[in-house]
Amino acid sequence: MGALALQTEQLLPEQIAELLGLSGVPGEIVGGLIGAFLIANIMLTMTAIAGPWAKRKITAAFTDRIAVNRIGPFGLLIIIPDAVRLLSKELIVPEGVDRPSWDLAPIILPASALLGFAVIPMGDLGPVNIHLADPEAGLAIVFAFASIASVALVMAGYASNNKYSLMGGLRAVAQNIAYEIPLIITALSVVIFAGTLQMSEIVAAQGTALFTIAGVSIPAWYAFVNPFAFVLFLVANMAEIGRNPFDIPEAPTEIVAGYQTEYSSVYFVLFYLGEFIHIFLGGAIMAVVFLGGAAAPIPALEFIPGFVWFVIKIWAFFLFTQWCRSALPRVRIDQLIEIGWKGMLVLSFANLVLTAIIVGVII
DSSP states (O other), rough: OOOOHHHHHHHEEEEEEHTOOOOOOHHHHHHHHHHHHHHHHHHHHHHHHHIIHHHHHHHHHTOOOOOOOOSSEEEGHHHHHHHHHHHHHHOOOOTOOHHHHHHHHHHHHHHHHHGGGGGGOOOOTTTTEOSSSOOTHHHHHHHHHHHHHHHHHHHHHHHTTTTHHHHHHHHHHHHHHHHHHHHHHHHHHHHHHOOOOOOOHHHHHHHHSEEEEETTTEEHHHHHHHHHHHHHHHHHHHHHTOOTTOOEEEEOHTTTTTTGTTHHHHHHHHHHHHHHHHHHHHHHHHHHSSSOOOOSSGGGTTTTTTHHHHHHHHHHHHHHHHHHHHHHHHOOOOHHHOOOOOOOOHHHHHHHHHHHHIIIIII
16 A cells, blocks of 8 residues: 555545444444444454464474364364363452452453554555554654553562562563563554654555665665664564563473463453553554555565555564574573663664764764
């Protein structure tokens, strides 16, 4: 999808309201609710594939095993018995838990990630533009929603009345503070280039060609414009979603399962769900900020719908997280904090200053 088309197309709620013949406030409400339902179900379906099936198959490929292959084609239908097995287990409530916080934590975690997708432009699928809302401060909003996850982890750790869980919650706070600041500062370097916080405008700013080699145009994606910022953002993003080598808040070999030690049945499923939705949200933010959003990598491939390219990009990020899970050892908590405060923070500020100088003086 071209940059101009992205800016002029209707948002998904507006398209739904027009299709239903509604206008005004009722049309906005109905269109928004139906649009949110559709996007939430797309992400939940992708998560259902990623967790019980894709994670196992990818890990098995890295470790030279077979993984699930018995139920359905390629083992895909393992999703159904896995869901039944987990949801039918007894929900065990330990003694002494802070029940309201303990009950709310597994709901807040996936909800915070799903809320983030409200402002993510996912591109077109035929005549439909899959984008719920496009506020001027969209990038700030998506970071705000994503950061709510740390509140859920602290609630789970504190409310569980378990020292391992409490330790996991404290680790989550320390990790999120140490890496969320570099994450946002690195994203600000992109804001300086684009001149806006609006998600669609950030995507549109990457719609031109950076240079052409042998007739092939290299897009002006910020991953190519500023690869140093892209690597910084990737590392900070991995720490933010808590994937290896930064899975310190749950670290099974150290603190059992950290913040989720005392959770079972449907509550465990919600934590598991939230973890994978946050991976996809992290991939979606990277796609929008550094990889041109739903744009095709070369003009010759623009016949493929933008939504397909967007899904490919976030699945590529998911694949990268699983590669890290299989290949990289977990860092210690002291190493993690040192990398964040002494390394990532300094480098992100250096990148921000350098970007400001380049944009202000050279460009």
